[in-house]
Amino acid sequence: MMRFLWPLALFLVLAGFLFFGLRLDPREVPSPLIDKPAPAFSATLLADPGRRMTRDEMVGKVWMLNVWASWCAPCRDEHPLLVDFAKKGLVPIYGLNYKDQRSAGIGFLRSFGNPFTETLSDPDGRIGIDYGVYGVPETYVIDRGGVIRYKHIGPLTPEVLAEKIEPLVRRLNG
Amino acid sequence: MAERWLLALLLVLAGAAFAKEAAPLATDPALEARMMTIAGELRCLVCQNQTIADSHADLAVDLRQQIREMLQRGMSDEQIRSYMTERYGDFVLYKPPFKATTALLWVGPGLLLAGALGALLLVLSRRQRLGADAFDPDTPDDADELAANR
Numbered sequence: 001m002m003r004f005l006w007p008l009a010l011f012l013v014l015a016g017f018l019f020f021g022l023r024l025d026p027r028e029v030p031s032p033l034i035d036k037p038a039p040a041f042s043a044t045l046l047a048d049p050g051r052r053m054t055r056d057e058m059v060g061k062v063w064m065l066n067v068w069a070s071w072c073a074p075c076r077d078e079h080p081l082l083v084d085f086a087k088k089g090l091v092p093i094y095g096l097n098y099k100d101q102r103s104a105g106i107g108f109l110r111s112f113g114n115p116f117t118e119t120l121s122d123p124d125g126r127i128g129i130d131y132g133v134y135g136v137p138e139t140y141v142i143d144r145g146g147v148i149r150y151k152h153i154g155p156l157t158p159e160v161l162a163e164k165i166e167p168l169v170r171r172l173n174g
Numbered sequence: 175m176a177e178r179w180l181l182a183l184l185l186v187l188a189g190a191a192f193a194k195e196a197a198p199l200a201t202d203p204a205l206e207a208r209m210m211t212i213a214g215e216l217r218c219l220v221c222q223n224q225t226i227a228d229s230h231a232d233l234a235v236d237l238r239q240q241i242r243e244m245l246q247r248g249m250s251d252e253q254i255r256s257y258m259t260e261r262y263g264d265f266v267l268y269k270p271p272f273k274a275t276t277a278l279l280w281v282g283p284g285l286l287l288a289g290a291l292g293a294l295l296l297v298l299s300r301r302q303r304l305g306a307d308a309f310d311p312d313t314p315d316d317a318d319e320l321a322a323n324r
Contacts (some may be wrong), residue, residue: 129261
């Protein structure tokens with residue numbers, strides 16, 4: 001009897017692993033940037049290319065960075081959530097307009113609302129590379145010391161905002 | 175007829191316009207070869223089972239350009255690899271380093287092989303201890319077979 005039970009047991013263990021594997025998302029690459037200083041940047045503003053902003057200007061406050069583009073469909077789905085979240089006034093959200101055309105980016109904000117305190121331009125994706133962006137939208141929470149505390153890859157969901165980002169921002173601000 | 179010629183001309187011109195956007199070819203073949211070697215060891219994050227060298231994804235094109243520029247600045251292969259892992263983690267390396275989090279990845283196949291060989295040895299040594307008649311195909315196993323053979 002045992003000689004038939006052994007293969008069955010092995011099969012069940014293997015099936016268990018495979019079943020668990022089904023629920024893992026291979027696209028979710030754990031970011032090595034968590035708990036590391038946010039990479040430095042100096043970017044022009046989307047609204048006014050004559051002005052620049054740098055990372056060092058952000059030190060001293062908790063802020064969120066949302067990487068988006070007008071050509072990115074999931075960004076469109078996520079956008080109303082950001083607009084609502086910005087209205088709460090918990091934390092300033094800065095946008096990074098990634099590999100986009102200026103006019104298209106401005107048009108996107110005009111038609112879907114602008115949740116961003118400022119939007120930075122990254123037309124050639126260099127800042128994106130420094131932040132390890134590989135699929136827009138991506139969202140970062142950065143603390144007062146300029147350290148990245150949280151990163152979300154893909155469109156935000158109401159659950160992520162309510163259960164992860166909001167408590168974290170409150171704790172960092174508290 | 176004139177319209178047709180105009181259309182043909184426009185199509186040709188459209189091709190030319192696209193041609194301008196083609197990937198920048200190497201000005202220095204040696205540098206391009208080094209870049210491709212490094213890019214061949216890096217995973218494209220967008221299309222995960224391709225290397226950065228193979229992929230046509232936008233990000234891969236950007237990263238190849240980044241590697242090209244870093245090589246021009248005289249950075250070593252090792253410096254470029256660590257630049258990539260600082261941003262995307264060990265996951266970008268097709269040959270991840272051996273450390274606590276990747277230990278199972280590296281020794282796992284060896285462990286499985288050792289386990290399988292161990293099981294094989296166990297079975298074989300057990301069989302060796304059995305009498306020769308245990309392997310005799312003509313030996314009836316149970317009463318039913320005994321009855322059938324009779």
